[in-house]
Amino acid sequence: MAHIDEHPAGSALVAVIGLGTMGAGIAEVFARSGYRVRGIENDAAALERGRSLLQKSTARAVARGKLEAEGQQQLLGRIDLGTDLSAVADCSLVVEAVSERLDLKTALFAELDRLAPPEALLATNTSSLSITAIAAATARPERVIGVHFFNPAPVQTLVEVIRTVSTxxxxxxxxxxILRTIQKTPIGCGDRAGFVVNALLIAYLNRAVRLYQDGFASREEIDQSMVDLAGYPMGPLALLDLIGLDVAHAVLVRMYDETRDRLHAPAPLLTQLVTAGRLGRKSGRGFYGYSGTDVTDEPGPVKPPPASRAAELPDTLVMGYLNDACAMVQSNYATPDDIDTGMVQGCRMPAPFDVLAQYGPATVLAGQRQLFAETAEPGHRPALLLERLAAADDPQAALAALRTRS
Ligand SMILES: NC(=O)c1ccc[n+]([C@@H]2O[C@H](COP(=O)([O-])OP(=O)(O)OC[C@H]3O[C@@H](n4cnc5c(N)ncnc54)[C@H](O)[C@@H]3O)[C@@H](O)[C@H]2O)c1
Structure with a gap:
């Protein structure tokens, strides 16, 4: 890795701003595919951290046999590091991956707009901020777009591409x-909180917390049913402990702020655990207790349910999740194909529209109607698309046609 000044102007194509966890990974991905990359950080100390992240990550790839030692040197040689934002002046793409603060990002995009060539694309890797607001800080909102890479960026192939009303x-x-040239799989959606993957995943996790909190079933029953019967890689409560309860809570707050759907309001138990500092694995306690990476036999935060309804699992959770996926398609937000790709590649969960075909639209509709009747939650109202699929002469054919169109 060299300093930016050591390379002639015109040789750089992609700038990555912020070389933390995500930015360093994104810079690596572009350089691996032959792009000349300019990595820009705040100050010398942060730049050194970024350099070290790049060294370690590429060394890991060599150790795992994914990269030759010579390839590592070539890859790192394509990344120039610096602290001067004006290095974006000859870049055709800028990917911003700085800390998740709107004031920081809008100020940065105003600067990038001034410094980058007029035709350059300005992309943000934000997970939860309004890309529309970030774009509005520039005079080229039509060239501003969200590219939501997943962590670790060198390994995860999925990228959510978020267009605003101006893009x-x-x-x-x-x-x-561009994303295809770096061997990523793009899926598209609009600028709503959580995009596709987090909106579906975190809403499902929140519902699982509510079931646990309300004594529907024990934490083990909930988690085991999703793994053993629904084929998910992890149970929802164990997954929340892994993600970090505070991280999920923040996404829900943003979703609820936007949708006002009470099902997106963090379950009270989730808020209580965050307030109590039980953030999951990283703090040693969440829904489960941990000793290092091992789960201890510490009891959960809720007493065992007096009358478990575990027999109704995993359907209760799966139906709501499928209904949410249908609502997303119905509102023209994302296609069934993109939703399936997102959930499989982003979360290793079964593809929702495959699962919908397995259950059959009529069965899912019946389950969702029962849930809606029982809870009277507007968020549990069956999606119109689900109603229509179930009412078709041949629901399976209607579902297949919907999927073919996407
Ligand atoms: N960590 C994840 O799992 C993940 C996944 C997807 C998206 N994201 C998003 O990616 C972005 C970065 O997240 P992260 O986890 O890499 O954060 P991080 O804290 O690891 O890195 C952020 C970096 O940005 C640098 N920075 C801050 N202001 C800057 C500026 N003005 N100019 C240049 N550099 C600046 C910081 O020094 C730091 O190194 C956030 O928007 C986050 O929401 C994170």
Missing amino acids: SDDTVERTYA
Whole structure:
């Protein structure tokens, strides 16, 4: 890795701003595919951290046989590091991956707009901020787009591509084309809290917390049913402990703020655990207790249910999740194909529209109607699309046609 000044102007194509966990990974991904990358950090100390992240990550790839030692040197040689933002002046793409603060990002995008070539695309890796607001800080909102990489970026293939009301078709097409050159799988959606993957995943996790909190079943029954019967890689409560309860809580707050759907309001138990400092694995306690990476036999935060309804699992959780996926398609937010790709590649969960086909739309509709009747939660109202699929002469054929169109 060299300092930016050591390379002639015009040789750089992609700038990555912020070389923390995500930015360093994104810089590595572009350099691996032959792009000349300019990595820009706040100050010398942060730049050194970024350099070290890049060294370690590529060394791991060599140790795992994914990269030759010579390839590692070539890859690192394509990344120039610096602290001067004006190095974006000859870049055709800028990917921003700085800390998750709107004031920071809007100020940065105003600067990038001034410094980057007029035709350059300005992309943000934000997980939860309004990309529309970030774009509005520039005079080129049509060239601003969200590219939501997953962690670790060198390993995870999925990237959510988020267009705002201002993003042009040309920007979306160019972004898809670039992402394909770095062997990523783009899926598309609009600028709503949680995008596709987190909106579906975190809403499902929140419902699992409510079931546990309300004595529907024990934490073990909930988690085991999703693993053993629904084929998910982890149970929802164990997964929350892994993600960090505070991280999930923050996503829910943002979702609820936008949708006002009470099902997106963090379950009271989740809020209580965050307030109590039980953040999951990273703090040693969440829904389970941990000793290092091992789960201890510490009892959960809720007393065992007096009358478990575990026999109704995993359907109660799966139906709600499928209904949410249908609502997303119905509102023209994302296609069934993109939702399936997102959940499989982003979470290793079964593809929702495959599961919908397995249950059959009529069965899912009946389950969702029962849930809605029992809870009277507007968020549990069956999606119109689900109603329509179930009412079709041949529901399976209607579902297949819907999936073919996407
Ligand atoms: N960590 C994840 O799992 C994950 C996943 C997807 C998206 N994201 C998003 O990616 C972004 C970065 O997250 P992260 O986890 O890598 O954070 P991080 O804290 O690891 O890194 C952020 C970096 O940005 C640098 N920075 C801050 N202001 C800067 C500026 N003005 N100019 C240049 N550099 C600056 C910081 O020095 C730091 O190194 C956030 O928007 C986050 O929401 C994170």
